[in-house]
Every structure is written in structure tokens, then in C-alpha cells.
Amino acid sequence: MNQFIEWISQPWPWYVAGPMIGLTVPALLILGNKAFGISSSLRHLCAACVPAGIPFFTYDWKKEIWNLLFVLGTAIGGFIAMNFLANPDTIVISEATQADLKALGLTNFSDLMPLEIFNWDTVFTGKGILFFVIGGFLVGFGTRYAGGCTSGHAIMGISSLQWPSLVATIFFMVGGFFMTHVLLAPLMKLVGF
């Protein structure tokens, strides 16, 4: 048992994690005839909390409660993994990425997240506005406009061989590359890095 815990506590390689994530697709289809997709949960939360008579949010969200339970499970899974299965060693980040991020002003590479950004003290500063408010808004707005995110389009959509999802995925990547290589440096400078 101890050996198992030790083994499971190591970071999982891509060839274990990827296929397991892929199996979510048949699991949801077979167990409940549900199409895999996560950003929909944001829409259901809007429909449940602030529908405001908007047609886009006026539907029976209770029928989609499975989607909200799924993301609740995801949060609980995060809690279990972090508290009981956590890797005791520090994360190994590519040297090249560390060098690039040092040039942008980051110094702490000991955690899964850059702790100098992801803490409550930055919330009401330019850093918080950029990384949480603007970033989060773009994620919520963009996924809904695109009709899905990495799970709904990249995984579920491409798995079912639908080319519009391939197009969406290509544009997810293009947006990410553009932010990383063009906008991120000036934006980080602007917020005080």
C-alpha cells in the first residue's frame, strides 16, 4: 500500500494522463448519453444564478445538473490529489521556460503555480486584474463564443471527427501563442513586473 501511494504520488506522465482523460468521453456517453464538455458548466451557472430574462440563459438548466456535478467532482478531485496524493518534490519546469519567465520578472518556480501572481494580495492590483479578471473574462467569453473549450472541442469534437472543432482548437492555440509571444511581455511590464 505504501509503495502504491509512493508510486501514485509521482507526477503522472502524459501517456497515462492523456488516455485517462480521453476515456472520459466514452464514460460519459455510456453511463449517461452525455457529451463531454466543461465550459457549458459556466453557462449553466449563469442560467441558474443570473438568467435576467436573456434567451441564451433561459432553458431548463436543472436538466444539465450532471455537468455542474461533474465540475464539482473535478474540484473535489483537485482537493484529494493535492492533500493525499501530492508529489513531495518540487515541480520540474523546463529550463528554457524558466529562463523566458525570469526575463518577464518571475522568480519563484517551486510550485505548480507562480505564487507571486496567484495569491490574494495581488487581487486588487494590476497583476490581479490582468491574471484573474481579464484572463478569466476572456476564458469565459471566448469559450462561449467558440461554443466550447479544450474538452468540448479539442477532445470531444475532434474525437468525433468534426472539422469545426479542429478549426476551434487551432484558433485556441493561435490565441495562446499570440498572447504568450506577443502580448504577455508588455502586459506584464504594464502591471508592474
Add this chain to the structure above:
Amino acid sequence: MDSIADPNCVAPNSSQTKDKGLALLKYVLIGLVFGIIFVKAEIISWFRIQEMFRLQSFHMFGVIGSAIVTGIISIQLIKRLNIKSIQGEAIIIPTKEFKKGQMIGGFIFGLGWAITGACPGPLFAQIGSGYSVVLVTLVAALAGTWVYGRFEKYFPN
């Protein structure tokens, strides 16, 4: 209204049977396994997303790529073997129609993905893992979703 008629929704519920009570618990469990994988394979890491967009590590490409390959094989098996859901229903794979939003919205999501280091799934896993400040990101993402829904008709699609 029985279901979301809007084809914009990519995760429609095709089930005829209504899940009730304990039957709903299975979705929590699948989500839970999903959340554990996200943390254990460090997919929730902001740094891993930066590595991906800087083409400095194969990890995330391997994760997404092998997930897609597994998904393709699974769906082909379901179709060819005519596998039914455990409720005995024919499995329905929703069709995704092409829209301009997949390009414009996709690009906008990509911008946000590189800033937050999270797509919607990891967002929930990050919060559960104890990065409570990501709740702010979640609220902002809900605001983004709401603004899209409110002004939907003004955006080209």
C-alpha cells in the same frame, strides 16, 4: 423547453432517461477522477501551459494528443459495435456546426488560456487544490460567459 435547442451548446444532454438521486453521483465520481488526473499530471499548472505555448515541453501536447486518440478509438468502437448507454439508449454524438465564433471566440479563449494558465476544467481543479484566489478567475469567467450571452446577437457568428 426540453433541451437546449441552441447548437452553440457543445455538451448537450442527449439522454432520454432522467438521472435522479444517486444516479447523479456517478458524474461527481467521473469528475473526481478527472480532477485527480489534472493535478497529478500537472495540467493545472500555469507553468505547464507556458511550456506548451513556448514549445518547450512535449508534456501538454502528449496529454491532449493521446486523449484525442483515445477518444477517437472509443467513439469508433461505440459506433461500430453499436454500443448502447447503460440506460439502453442509442448513443447520440452531437453535431458541431461551423460558425465564425469558433475562430473569433476560439482566438479570444486562447488569449485567456495563456494568461490564466487554465481552461475551464483546470480552473475548477485549481480551486479545489487550494488555489482559492482562482475563485476570482472563475467569477470573471462567469461574467465573460454572461456578457457573451447578453449581447450574443451583436457578435458575428
